[in-house]
Amino acid sequence: MNWRKSTQTVCVGGLLIALLILVANISFSDSQSKVSSKDTTLKQLPTQLSVEEIQKQAQAIAVKVISKNFLGSGIILKKQKSVYTVVTNAHVLRADKPPYRIQTSDGRIWQAKTLSATSLQGNDLAILQFRPTNAVYAVASVGSFPKEGDEVFAAGFPFDEEKQEAKNFTFTTGKVSLVLPKALEGGYQIGYTNDIQKGMSGGPLLNRRGEVVGVNGMHAYPLWDAPSVFLDGEEADEKLHKMIVRLSWAVPIETVGRSP
Numbered sequence: 542m543n544w545r546k547s548t549q550t551v552c553v554g555g556l557l558i559a560l561l562i563l564v565a566n567i568s569f570s571d572s573q574s575k576v577s578s579k580d581t582t583l584k585q586l587p588t589q590l591s592v593e594e595i596q597k598q599a600q601a602i603a604v605k606v607i608s609k610n611f612l613g614s615g616i617i618l619k620k621q622k623s624v625y626t627v628v629t630n631a632h633v634l635r636a637d638k639p640p641y642r643i644q645t646s647d648g649r650i651w652q653a654k655t656l657s658a659t660s661l662q663g664n665d666l667a668i669l670q671f672r673p674t675n676a677v678y679a680v681a682s683v684g685s686f687p688k689e690g691d692e693v694f695a696a697g698f699p700f701d702e703e704k705q706e707a708k709n710f711t712f713t714t715g716k717v718s719l720v721l722p723k724a725l726e727g728g729y730q731i732g733y734t735n736d737i738q739k740g741m742s743g744g745p746l747l748n749r750r751g752e753v754v755g756v757n758g759m760h761a762y763p764l765w766d767a768p769s770v771f772l773d774g775e776e777a778d779e780k781l782h783k784m785i786v787r788l789s790w791a792v793p794i795e796t797v798g799r800s801p
Contacts, residue, residue, distance in 0.1 A: 589749045592694070596712045598751040599696035601679035603710065603744050605644035606653075606669070608637035611707040614697035614744035615643065615669065616753060618797065620680050627653070627669040628797050629743030630758045634667045643671045645678055663772055664728030664796050665758050681745065683794055684752025687731060691717045695735040695757050695789065697744025707740055718788055724772050725785070728796050731755045732788035746791045755791030762786060 590598070604615045606629050613633030619626040627643055634641065634655065641653045651671040661668070687693060694714055698707040715735030724730040731746065737760040746755035769777035769785045777785060 590751045592714065595694050595747055595749070595751045596696075598679070599694060599712055599745055599747055600710050601646055602681045602753070603646070603696050603698070605698050605707055606633055606743060607642040607644060607650065608639065610637065610705070611698070611700065611740070612636045612641075613700075613740055613742045614757070616681055616743070616745045616756065617645075617678055618681050618683075618753075620678075624670055624672050625678060625680075626656075627671065628756060628794075629667050629669065630665050630756065630792075631661075631667040632665055632758070633743045641669060643669060645673070645676070647676070649673070649676065661797070664724075664792055666728065666756060666792055666797060668797075681753040682751065684748045684750060684754045686793055686795060687717045687720070687748060687754045689717050689720050692749050693717055693733050693735060693754065694747045695733070695737055695741065695744065695791075696747070697737075697741030697757055699738035700740030702739075711738070711741065713737070715789075719784055721771075724792075725777075725790070726770050726772055727758065728772065728792040729759055729790040730793055731791045732785065733791065735789055737761070737789040746794075753794050755793055756797070757789065757791050759790040761789050 602617045604617060604627055606612045606615045613629060615627040615629035617625055618628045639655065641655065642650050643653045644650045651673050653669040653671040656668040656670060693716060694712060696710065696712045699711050701708050713735040715733050717731060717733050719732035721730045731754070733746065737757050742758050744757045745753045746757055748754050763786065766786070769782045771777065
C-alpha cells in the first residue's frame with residue numbers, strides 16, 4: 542500500500558468526521574436555543590386565574606363611594622406613599638354634593654377629596670383620594686384593551702331601591718360583545734353581556750387574569766331610548782344603536798392611566 546495515499550485518506554477521513562461533529566453540535570445548540578426561547582415565551586405568558594380568585598381580587602379593590610348616602614362604586618387604582626387613588630364615574634359624584642367618603646373592603650370609611658384631571662374631560666370618570674391610618678389595601682392591576690369575545694367580570698355594589706341602601710358586593714360574568722372603533726359620549730367603548738345594576742357604576746370590569754380593563758358605567762336597556770351619540774357628536778345608525786342598548790358599557794381603564 543502507498544503510505545502517502547493512506548495518510549491522505551486518514552487525514553480526509555478525520556477532517557470529515559470533525560466537520561460532522563461540528564455540524565451536529567451547531568444543530569444541537571440551535572435546537573437548544575429554540576427550545577430555550579420557546580420555554581421563555583411560555584413562562585412570560587400571563588396566567589389565567591380561576592373565577593373564585595378573580596372574585597376575591599375584585600372584592601379587594603372595589604369600594605363604595607358615599608356622600609350623605611350611598612352613591613356608587615369605585616376602584617382602588619393606585620397607592621403613593623400613604624395616599625390611595627380611586628377612580629369612579631363622574632355621574633356617581635354628580636348624584637350628591639361633597640364631602641365624599643370611601644368605604645373599603647374591611648368596612649372602614651375614610652374621608653375623600655376629589656381631584657381635577659384635565660385628561661378626563663369628556664369622559665364619565667372622576668378621581669378621588671383618601672389617606673387611611675393603620676390600614677393597607679390592595680391596588681388594581683391594569684390590563685390591556687379587551688377584544689370581542691374576551692371573558693370579563695363586572696363587580697360593584699348594586700343599590701336597593703326599596704331600602705334606599707347599597708346591597709352586598711356583586712360579581713357577574715359575561716363576555717365582551719362589541720368594541721367600538723371610537724368612543725360614545727362619556728368615553729364608553731367596551732360593550733359586554735354582564736348584568737350591571739344601578740350602584741355598580743364606577744366598579745371594575747376585569748379580564749381572566751384579574752386585571753382591570755374598564756370602569757362600569759351604563760347598564761343595558763336604559764329607561765329612555767335616547768340616540769347613541771359618539772364623543773365627536775356623530776350619531777350611531779339605527780342598527781348599531783339597537784346593538785348598543787342591549788349591552789352594558791364601560792370606559793376603558795387606559796383612559797385613566799395610572800396618574801390623576
